Amino acid sequence: MIYLDHAAATSLSAKALAAMTPYFVEDFFNPSAPYLSAVQVRKIYDAAKDDIAHVIGAKGADLVITAGATESINLAFTSVFKDDCKDSPCKILISAVEHPAVVANAQKLGNFDYLKVDAHGRIVLSDLAAKITASTQLVSVCLASSELGTLQPISDIASIIRTERQRRLAKGDKTPIYLHCDASQGIGLVDVKVARLGVDLLTLNSAKIYGPKGVGALWVSSRVKLQPVVVGGGQEMGLRSGTENVPAVVGFAAAITEADKHLASERKRLQKLRDLLREQLAANSSIEFLGAPKHQLVNFLSLTIPGLDAERLVFKLEQREIYVSTGAACAAKKGVKSQTLTAIGLSDAQIAGSLRLTLGKLSSETNVKQAAKIILEIVASEQERLK
Numbered sequence: 001m002i003y004l005d006h007a008a009a010t011s012l013s014a015k016a017l018a019a020m021t022p023y024f025v026e027d028f029f030n031p032s033a034p035y036l037s038a039v040q041v042r043k044i045y046d047a048a049k050d051d052i053a054h055v056i057g058a059k060g061a062d063l064v065i066t067a068g069a070t071e072s073i074n075l076a077f078t079s080v081f082k083d084d085c086k087d088s089p090c091k092i093l094i095s096a097v098e099h100p101a102v103v104a105n106a107q108k109l110g111n112f113d114y115l116k117v118d119a120h121g122r123i124v125l126s127d128l129a130a131k132i133t134a135s136t137q138l139v140s141v142c143l144a145s146s147e148l149g150t151l152q153p154i155s156d157i158a159s160i161i162r163t164e165r166q167r168r169l170a171k172g173d174k175t176p177i178y179l180h181c182d183a184s185q186g187i188g189l190v191d192v193k194v195a196r197l198g199v200d201l202l203t204l205n206s207a208k209i210y211g212p213k214g215v216g217a218l219w220v221s222s223r224v225k226l227q228p229v230v231v232g233g234g235q236e237m238g239l240r241s242g243t244e245n246v247p248a249v250v251g252f253a254a255a256i257t258e259a260d261k262h263l264a265s266e267r268k269r270l271q272k273l274r275d276l277l278r279e280q281l282a283a284n285s286s287i288e289f290l291g292a293p294k295h296q297l298v299n300f301l302s303l304t305i306p307g308l309d310a311e312r313l314v315f316k317l318e319q320r321e322i323y324v325s326t327g328a329a330c331a332a333k334k335g336v337k338s339q340t341l342t343a344i345g346l347s348d349a350q351i352a353g354s355l356r357l358t359l360g361k362l363s364s365e366t367n368v369k370q371a372a373k374i375i376l377e378i379v380a381s382e383q384e385r386l387k
Contacts, residue, residue: 002322002367006208006299006360007146007185012251013210013361019254020212023247031244032235045246048253052217055260056183056202057193064218064226064236065249069184069205070101071229072218073140075239076180076201077105078227080138092138093131095152096343097121097145099182103339106140114343115141120292121150121344128157132164136177143183143190147340147356148291149300151190154181158198178224184208184216188259189267189297200224204256206248210361211255215248270359271298273368277357280372284379288350290341299359306349308382313355316378322371325356 023041031042049060066072080092092112094102106112116127123141132139139161144151161179168175183192184205194202202219206212220226220239232241259266278301281287290302305313310326317324341351359368 002371003362004322004324004357004359004371006362007149007356007358008325009207009213010210010360011362012212013255013258015258016211016251016255020247020251023250027246031246032233041246045244045249048246048249049217051253051257052204052249053219055187055192055256056204056219057195058219062220062222064220064239065244066216066218066240067214068207068216069099069182069203070216071240072203072205072216073099073101073180073182074105075218075226075229076140076203077109077138078229079176079178079180079201079224080109081227091135092140093128093136094139095123095141097148097150097340098140098142099146099184102140102142102182115139117150117343119344120290120295121145121148121340122292122295123152123157125153125156125160129160132160132177134168134173135175136164137175138178138180140180140182143181143186143192144297145291145340146185147338148302148344149185149297149358150291151186151295151297154179154197154199162198176223178221186297187256188263189270189299191263194219194221206252206255209255209259212248212251215245215252217252267298270363273359273363273365274298274301276365277301277359277368277372280369281375284376286383287379290344290346290354299363301357301359302354303357304346304350304354305379306347306353307386308353308379310353310355313353313378313382316382317375320374320378322374325358326354 027041029038029041031038031045046060049063053060053063092106092109093115094106094112096114096117113131116124118124141152141157158179161177165177178200180201181199182203184203187204188209200221201224204217206215226239228239230241235241235244286305288304314324314326338351341354
């Protein structure tokens with residue numbers, strides 16, 4: 001097997017699994033129970049939250065643990081109250097390359113607008129400045145596109161929002177404006193610190209960094225007021241009720257700590273492999289590479305072969321035990337045209353022939369070269385078949 005879809009899911013790291021194991025059977029206690037064994041588990045749980053928060057330069061007390069990035073995004077959008085979204089043309093602004101969870105939440109609240117991106121999928125800052133109005137309450141822009149790997153200028157976006165916040169305060173206008181960033185893609189590959197980014201809300205996802213699936217977090221600035229999505233026993237500051245998933249949070253902490261420790265060396269390794277894969281695939285002149293290498297996650301290689309059917313290519317590659325994706329896994333499963341690839345101006349033929357190859361721990365120079373060889377063989381075969 002050659003796995004080139006690390007942006008969709010990662011395997012559980014050995015360290016994360018080892019850290020989790022005791023809390024399935026031995027230390028299974030409910031952290032909210034009053035006896036000593038449970039109190040000890042509560043300490044472990046809170047320490048794990050602190051470890052996760054430390055990676056982003058924050059405190060565990062400001063993290064809300066969720067069932068994953070999608071729930072974190074849903075919770076972040078409660079910073080905008082639905083009753084306030086009535087007649088304003090754009091209460092919410094989101095980039096045109098966001099995850100479906102961000103798009104769906106904006107659509108649910110209504111009165112939102114897309115922010116333009118350039119041909120590489122990078123947000124156009126002048127468009128953001130022009131579209132912010134006195135009634136804009138939330139701007140949501142991902143750290144990196146899940147289809148292109150394009151990194152967004154989050155700190156520049158934050159600066160524009162900060163200027164608008166100061167303008168409102170100077171006028172005595174208390175209408176809040178917040179910046180939410182979905183950092184699901186990028187943690188472990190980019191040094192992410194909430195203060196440096198200037199965000200008010202940050203979404204994290206364990207499943208993308210060799211942690212367990214089904215657990216994520218939302219970092220929340222003290223200035224932000226949220227409403228619970230899940231109500232009940234009042235866990236997680238009353239914002240996410242339910243018995244705490246101790247093994248998952250401990251595994252999440254182990255995975256994100258490990259990723260942060262090896263960030264620099266892994267970035268260097270993956271960039272070398274990505275560049276090798278790109279160089280090998282460039283042997284076929286009909287392959288077009290997408291995204292901006294200077295502003296792209298080092299493990300991403302997005303490409304298109306106009307005239308070919310990417311879904312057929314995925315099937316053909318799977319027969320050779322090479323696993324890749326057509327755009328984001330969520331959109332591919334629904335069989336819908338990629339909004340991201342449409343936003344960057346690709347034609348229908350380019351979108352239909354687009355593939356996303358993402359490298360990770362399972363990637364090596366040997367299997368990258370082998371993958372390139374087989375991809376080129378299959379592409380050539382398909383092109384010959386269609387002549």
